[in-house]
Amino acid sequence: MRCVIARFPFELSKSGVLDSLKGVKPEEVVGDSVTIGRRAYPVKQVGEVITRQDRRDFSGDEVLRAMAKLGFTCHSTPRAAAPVPAVSPLQHASAMLGSPVTV
Numbered sequence: 405m406r407c408v409i410a411r412f413p414f415e416l417s418k419s420g421v422l423d424s425l426k427g428v429k430p431e432e433v434v435g436d437s438v439t440i441g442r443r444a445y446p447v448k449q450v451g452e453v454i455t456r457q458d459r460r461d462f463s464g465d466e467v468l469r470a471m472a473k474l475g476f477t478c479h480s481t482p483r484a485a486a487p488v489p490a491v492s493p494l495q496h497a498s499a500m501l502g503s504p505v506t507v
Contacts (some may be wrong), residue, residue, distance in 0.1 A: 407470040410462035439477040
């Protein structure tokens with residue numbers, strides 16, 4: 405399949421990608437990832453291996469699109485949860501002491 409990554413055309417196949425990543429140890433996944441075989445690889449690592457270009461030359465979205473078209477499972481970065489309001493030291497101390505008793 406013909407894919408354009410970093411303005412360069414590449415002829416990619418599922419078996420070609422599998423062969424390229426055979427023996428490549430996956431780095432720690434901190435963002436978007438692609439499952440190839442039984443391993444999850446960071447998108448930028450996959451793009452670097454299959455294109456032989458520097459990671460700064462292409463976007464992760466380009467690689468995600470190409471890998472999805474080839475039939476690989478792609479995982480997006482989970483969205484961050486809403487921030488929990490911080491408790492002031494005074495509120496924390498009050499909660500530890502309990503509420504005052506009224507007589």
